[in-house]
Amino acid sequence: MLEIRSITQVFGGLTALLDVSFSLRQGEITGVIGPNGAGKTTLFNIISGIYRQTSGQIFLKDKNISGFPPERLARLGIVRTFQNIELFGQMSVLENVKVGLHTKSGCGIFSCSFKLPWHLAEERRITESARNWLDFCGISDLAEQRADSLPFGKGRLLEIARALAMEPQIMFMDEPAAGLNSRETQDLATLIRKIREAGITVVLVEHDMELVMDVCDRILVLNLGEKLAEGTPREIQENQAVIAAYLGEG
Numbered sequence: 001m002l003e004i005r006s007i008t009q010v011f012g013g014l015t016a017l018l019d020v021s022f023s024l025r026q027g028e029i030t031g032v033i034g035p036n037g038a039g040k041t042t043l044f045n046i047i048s049g050i051y052r053q054t055s056g057q058i059f060l061k062d063k064n065i066s067g068f069p070p071e072r073l074a075r076l077g078i079v080r081t082f083q084n085i086e087l088f089g090q091m092s093v094l095e096n097v098k099v100g101l102h103t104k105s106g107c108g109i110f111s112c113s114f115k116l117p118w119h120l121a122e123e124r125r126i127t128e129s130a131r132n133w134l135d136f137c138g139i140s141d142l143a144e145q146r147a148d149s150l151p152f153g154k155g156r157l158l159e160i161a162r163a164l165a166m167e168p169q170i171m172f173m174d175e176p177a178a179g180l181n182s183r184e185t186q187d188l189a190t191l192i193r194k195i196r197e198a199g200i201t202v203v204l205v206e207h208d209m210e211l212v213m214d215v216c217d218r219i220l221v222l223n224l225g226e227k228l229a230e231g232t233p234r235e236i237q238e239n240q241a242v243i244a245a246y247l248g249e250g
């Protein structure tokens with residue numbers, strides 16, 4: 001469904017990605033792994049419209065989406081979460097999710113404040129939908145709390161709920177397990193599978209190998225900016241080049 005064709009990214013004299021190609025399959029969880037500096041974040045930043053690649057193209061189904069900015073990609077159903085959680089701290093948990101829904105509905109926060117009948121109905125629909133996504137992520141009991149009062153792990157779940165509220169086709173998650181304890185990481189694995197069951201294609205960059213091997217259907221391995229391997233978790237764990245470059249190091 002999403003196809004990356006020969007992506008190269010050069011920063012000054014440094015080639016961060018060289019001729020990387022791969023395809024995402026609909027409804028699968030794909031992991032992107034590799035040693036520090038392998039180019040994982042750069043690839044994510046290109047696919048999510050933050051960087052413009054030096055060369056190469058990205059296709060969503062048959063549409064060339066190379067160079068589309070993040071808002072336009074979001075409208076096409078491509079959303080991402082960030083490694084550093086970025087919430088509206090003074091707003092409630094529920095309001096944080098509603099912001100994403102307002103952006104999508106065209107019923108802006110200001111126009112909704114006029115409280116015309118259509119807007120009231122729309123506001124109710126948005127609140128209900130936001131509550132459903134909080135429930136989906138297991139944090140509906142925190143709906144009225146201020147976002148900046150949440151423990152770190154719950155903040156991560158809220159960020160995921162907010163991204164899901166955009167109703168993505170593809171969700172990119174940048175190190176979702178970073179900073180989580182082992183219990184929270186297990187719950188995250190359950191949530192990621194649930195996201196796939198909801199029909200959303202998931203891509204994660206992640207250093208937690210246990211999580212990656214546990215949840216991913218396929219894995220892309222980058223090393224020094226190049227594609228080193230691609231395959232199922234078992235194939236990757238048995239791949240000699242991957243063991244030598246990466247998995248063997250621990």
Ligand SMILES: Nc1ncnc2c1ncn2[C@@H]1O[C@H](COP(=O)(O)OP(=O)(O)OP(=O)(O)O)[C@@H](O)[C@H]1O
Nearest residue numbers: 011014015016034035036037038039040041042043
């Ligand atoms: N904006 C930038 N300007 C210059 N060089 C950059 C920039 N972004 C990344 N790089 C370089 O590109 C290479 C790949 O970095 P990248 O952050 O994509 O790797 P990574 O696989 O995500 O690493 P990590 O696991 O440490 O996050 C590195 O050598 C990095 O220093």
